[in-house]
Structures are given as structure tokens and as C-alpha cells.
Amino acid sequence: MTNLVSSAISLDDRIRLPLSFDVARMQADIQALNLSDYIYYSVLPLRSPAHLVDPTLPSPPLAEDYADGSWTEWLDTKMLKTSPYLLSVVDTFRAHSTVTLVRLLRLAPGGMVKEHTDPTLGLHIPKSVIRLTIPIQTNDNVEFFLNGKPVPMQLGECWYLRLTDPHQVINEGTNDRINMTIDIVPNDWLRALIESH
Template structure:
């Protein structure tokens, strides 16, 4: 990377060198027989282990929940039924710790108000980062720092979500995306840094 290039910590959006099969993802999402919903729907694919298996002990209180080490994480039944989604998660688990993984659905005509996620950025000590894979986003607009992020289905993006962001879905179809939270290690830093155009 040349010296004039921006630092990975300076950029609020970076497209990563992955391309996932949207048809396979969408088929597995549909196979989960998701319910009708109003406004926003979340389906956990990886979650705190004690929530997936209630026989496991509740973890002790933590001083800091930001880095995800306050509990063990486990695949949910939804992920176990979804081999292609599982292969995507495994692709990252081979290199780092993957915590929360979710399918997020935003209803037609719904918006997400501007907000920040204070622990989701590479520049935050003891944080996790969130990768976003759009699945269905016809006419959906994702704004980060007031600027649109032009994400196409099947792409994979790192977004600095500690910055203000909001979503508009003026379309007649729901917006679906996959989010993958992971612990940033040397592999993650190098992946993101090498993805800077």
C-alpha cells in the first residue's frame, strides 16, 4: 500500500474481496420459513451459547461486553439447517473468532433512523467488527456519514458503524442482509487493509 493511501482506520467503508451466491443464501433464508413481521425482524444464526442451549449456565456479569468474550457463542438451529450460510461463517471462523451472526430483515417502506453502534469499529479497543452481506436490497439506501454506500447483493463490506448511519427502504420488497460480527485480529486487519482500492 503506498504512503498516500488512506489508513484502514480512516475509512468508513471498505468492500472486501468476497462474492457470495445470493440465490443460495436467499433459498436458505426462505427455507427457514420466516414469519410475517412488521418493520424489523432478526433471525440469529450464531448467538450466546446460554441462549441457544438453556441448559448451559448463564455467564457471570462482565465489566465490558464490547469484545464478545463475555460468553461462549454457538450456532443456532437456523444456521445448522443452512449449509451454505454455515460455509460462509466457517470461512471467517478459520481465521478469527466469529460471535454474533444474524439475518436482518427490514419491511417494505420501512426506515431505520440514524444511529451509531459504539463498539463496531476497528479503531475501538476491545471491539468487534461487523461485516455486511446484502441479500435482497432493491432500491434500499444505506447511508453512512450522510453518504450512500452502494452495496450490491452478494458483496461483503466492512462499515465503520461507530459513525452515524441510517437506512431507507422505499421499495415494495423487504431488505435482507446477513451480518457477521468477529474479533479483529491480524488476519482481519490485513484482509481489510489489502481491500483498500
């Protein structure tokens, strides 16, 4: 049923944006972070709700709708502040739009993110955010499937993926897969960037 609904939406489910970033500099920032070991899957926040970054700040009140990120203030984490090139990547988008959640997503060799949907991560959803994905580290045996078809993301590229549709990730390689994800509140600049490609 989800696939039938998704196919009725006119916007493509995957769009490579006309932006690319320096992979070596992103990888150097990640190496400098000296990330801890992990098992299977790891989510590292680079920008988070303010009260999670600074515990002295009060937690936001309960919100009726969490979709668009307006329920809280957002702050850069120490990890992002100490990563100059990753920070400049975020600033590329922050100069034109409201950036909410930013993360590094690591998937270990042999790991899999099972097929799922993210109901609020699509440009066609009112009062939502969209998620942009930038691969930083991968291997030939990593596959990201969206609507059952692989997305040919290459290192340093920036992709809009309609994540309200079913998607999964499989890492059958021998090294980590690391993506940077940037959640943004859609505006005219971002819509034009996506819809023109």
C-alpha cells in the same frame, strides 16, 4: 461533533472486501427457513450467546466489558445449522478468526432504521468486534447511509462499515431488505484484509 471525530480517523468508513458469496444459494437457504411474518424490522439470530441457544447452559456472569464478545461462549443456532450455504459463509470467516454474533436483519417495505451509532463496532476501537455486512435481498429503493452518504452495497458483496459513525437504512421499495451481519474479533488476518483495500 461525531462527524468531526470520525473524519479524523484515517481508515475509510466503508470498505468492500475482496470476497463475494452466491446470492441464489443464500436466498434459497432463507426461503427454506420459511420465516414468519413480521412488522417493520426483524432480527433473526444465526449465532448467539450459548445460554440463549441452549437454555440448559448457565448464563454468563456479569462482565465489566461486553465489547469484544469474550464475556460468553457463542453457539450456532438451529436456524444456521439447517442453512448449509449460510453456514459455509460463516465458516469462511471462522476458519481465520473468532466469530461472535451472526444475524439476518430484515427491513420491511416502507421501513426505516433511524440514524444511530454502534460505539463498539469499529476497527479503531480497542477491544471491540467489527461487523461485516453481506446483502442477500434488496431493491433499487433501499439506501444505507453512513456519515450521510449512501453505501453502494450489492447483493453477495461483503463490506466492512465503520458503524461507530452515524448510519441509517431506508427501504422505500416493495420487498424486504435482508442483510447478513457477521461480528468478528479483529485479528491480523482480518486487519490485513480490511486495510489492504
